[in-house]
Amino acid sequence: MLGQDLALHLAARHEALPLGRSDADITDSRAVAQAIASRSPDVVIHAAAFTAVDDCEQKPELALQVNGGGTRNVALACGQIGARMVYISTDYVFDGQKDSPYVETDDPSPINTYGKSKLQGENYLRVLQDSWIVRVSWLFGPLGKNFVRTILGRAREGQNLRIVDDQVGAPTYTVDAAEKIEQIVESGAPGIYHVTNQGYCSWFAFAAEILAQAGLGGAPLSPISSLALGRPAARPTNSRLANARLAASAMGLLPPWQDALRRYLLREPPA
DSSP: OOHHHHHHHHHHSOOOOOOOTTTOOOOOOHHEEEEEHHHOSSEEOOOOOOOOOHHHHHHHHHIIIIIIHHHHHHHHHHHHHTTTEEEEEEESSSSOOOOSSTTTOOOOOOHHHHHHHHHHHHHHHSSSSTEEEEEEESSSSSSSOOOOHHHHHHTTOOOEEEEOOEEEEEEEEHHHHHHHHHHHHHHOOOEEEEEOOOOOHHHHHHHHHHHHHTTTSSOOEEEEEEHHTTTTOOOOOOOOOOOOOHHHHSOOOBHHHHHHHHHHHSSOOOO
């Protein structure tokens, strides 16, 4: 989802060369090295991942192979040709116990396999000089499966919506994130960045806003606890990311998530 928006956005100002699994499976170190070396990039943005959180919990070896080992393969390939690398990471590297938003310098402590595998990827990247780690959260966008599309589909089918109300985070529009990632790379300043739309909400409040903006406010919606939902993977209760490095730079912050949702819905095709 984010990778496709990055490819589209970057193509306007740069030579963007999107690579999919058919070009190189990131778990195959030789194929990755060959695919990257043959294209001689200045920067590699690594957006590929196993992102299904509950599936990662049930397939931990695969999660570590893809998110950890795959990132190592990309990092090694970049190191071999002197390319800089951007690694797309996640709010789930944190345990959610902090009572305020996480800043870039906070120590990660993931509580599920997905978060652990993504942190492993971060650790592999730290050996590269002049690299970037960009943590995002609660992504939605026009080119992939996401929470907004799921809520709209279920509401239009007349389903009862029971949504978790004890996890908070920042819904983030992939179109906005892609633009900001381009700015970060063009700034040349490496390191860790948090990139989210501004503000935060629970999944329940996010669903309520989706329905309201889509004119479906009458759809049946009720809150449920994470414990009652009973998903295989634990989730951090606090996924808020403070965009401290962006705030301290001249690049500025992303718009509020409610505004991002409005712009997304204007692009979303009718059911």
